[in-house]
Amino acid sequence: MSNTLEIKNLNVSIGDKQILKDFSLTVPKGEVHAIMGPNGTGKSTLAKAMAGHPEYEVTSGEVIIDGENIMEMEADERSRAGLFLAFQYPMEIPGVTIANFIRAALNARLPDDEELNAPDYYKELYAKMDLLKIDRKFTARAVNDGFSGGEKKRCEILQMAMLNPKYAVLDETDSGLDIDALKVVAEGVNSMRGPNLGALVITHYQRLLDYIVPDVVHVMYDGRIVKSGDKNLALELESKGYEWVKELAGEAAAS
């Protein structure tokens, strides 16, 4: 199907340990889906396996972007194909400035003989930094080097805004943010919502979903989705706690 992100029967292992178990999910473009689940359930594994991290071994299954299976692609090709991952733990890249980093990522999307127009690039970069309340001086700082947790997360969203992905996976972008920073990040994400973006928002806490209101909420446990519903499912989960998820998992296994 075009205009959807389809994850089909994905099985992923780390070493001999299977983490994702026949995981399936479809996110149509224009929608925001949330995945909630306890720690260690495989949310980051899903995100990194989709992005092509070499440590995560995909034993079977497909991830299809607008009809194209990306699982045979290298990580950089997947990104250029339109998939974006906002990392739970963004890496520090010493010596590489944010401006040069994002520029390189954009240049990688252009034909070999084309280069980005520098003035236009900076204009756009500054506008998006302003929106995310990132000081313009940060362009000259090395990527994530010495950033606070909140600065790192805002920098992830800045990269997303500049790269304009078709589908974005946001892995616990809310963790470590105070409420003001959370609002800024949510506003940034909301400004990108629309018919050209599908988003998968991974979170441990319902709080984020007050600001990025999802179309669909999935509850994940032990490597698979155990229940899906609308935004009220997140509230239900919040009030019943993650113990409830185990019960759901039992029911899902029995059915």
Place this chain on the structure above:
Amino acid sequence: MSESSDAINPIKEAFNRHIEDLDTAPAWWKTSKTEAFENFASLPLPTRRTETWRFANIKGLELDDVKFAALPSISDAASLVDRSNFIETYAGRFVFGDDQTLKADRLSPELAAKGVIWAPLREAVSKHGEILKDYFMKQEADLGSAKFAALHQAFLENGALLYVPKGVEIEDPFVVYNWSINAGSAIFPHTLVITEDFAKVRLVEANLSATEDAAAFSCGVNHIFAGVGSTVDYTLLQNFNEQTLGFQINSNIAGKDSNVKTISVNVGCKRYRSETHGQIKGSGSQVNMLSLAVADHDQEIDQRTLQTHSAPHTYSNLLFKNALVDDARTIFSGLIKVDPGAQQTDAYQTNRNLLLSGTAEANSLPGLEIDANDVKCSHGATTSQIEDDEIFYMLARGIPREKAQELIVYGFFEEILEQISCDTVAENARQIIQAKFKKRLRK
């Protein structure tokens, strides 16, 4: 190979021809060359046990494959001169190809009137003999390559003499291009910089190959004599092709209150040996010695340094950074030596290596030898590996692997590149590094 069997020794034969070809040169010049050759012949080759060659590959130093023959004529001089374009505005430019003068851009009449001398060595031998007698090859090669420095002196054909008289400050840089052209050829680039009191000058030297595949031998020397209160800024870009065996034996003497800065950018050569000696002889003087190297495939970059402080109130700072890819090897061996009288010396030595592959090898041998008690000295060496997760993070943004490595390498080198005082030279250095990574992409 036995050094004494002159009759069949091709280097000896080549030297005899070299001296014959110098028929119009003054006798003292020929004598000094003959002595240098004898010196070369009598000094031993390094062995596995030679401390100053520790970790280095010593194979092939007999130079059996090198043709020390008279040089063939150069057909594509014009295109090489065109390519000698790292700097647009210069005070003087020499373009040498296989040690022959392809282009000599002379001094402006104003600078000539002030007594500045800018001459190809071939010409200086007859016109500026008195200066050469005082300064030419007057700094010992004491870091292990005395034999090759002697070879340099014996076979040297050309080079650049830059003499700046008292009080003359020159803003535009002088530039020397040394092109290696023919396969098997040997070149002996030489730059000699002498500044009198309070003079100020910049020299940029670029060592390059005309083609990517002509295997050649280069054995270069740079000597700087910085007079009282003078300022010398020297930059070397070494981008010979990856078939070349290169030696670069550099030394500077910093006079009282002088300021000397040397920067080397090393990208090319199959094997490259550089020796850098800062002789901080005058009180109040400051010497900065910087270097960067990018090594890939099976390249070997061997760096030996010495900072000798022999006067009080002196400062030296050395920073050598190497980035290694594939199975490349680097060696950094550095020593800070502070003589008993050199109180209140500040001397720093840093070697940083960045490994971009698990099979590259960076060897580091930092050292201190301090005979004064009131000094501030430190040395440090670090080797770090780019983490797979750093690369993955960049891949996840769509940046191809080679580009990701290149960006990290640029970041690593920036603190050196930004100290190259000529912007266009810094830009060329960046382009040379970039071209090396581009070439990797094509393979």
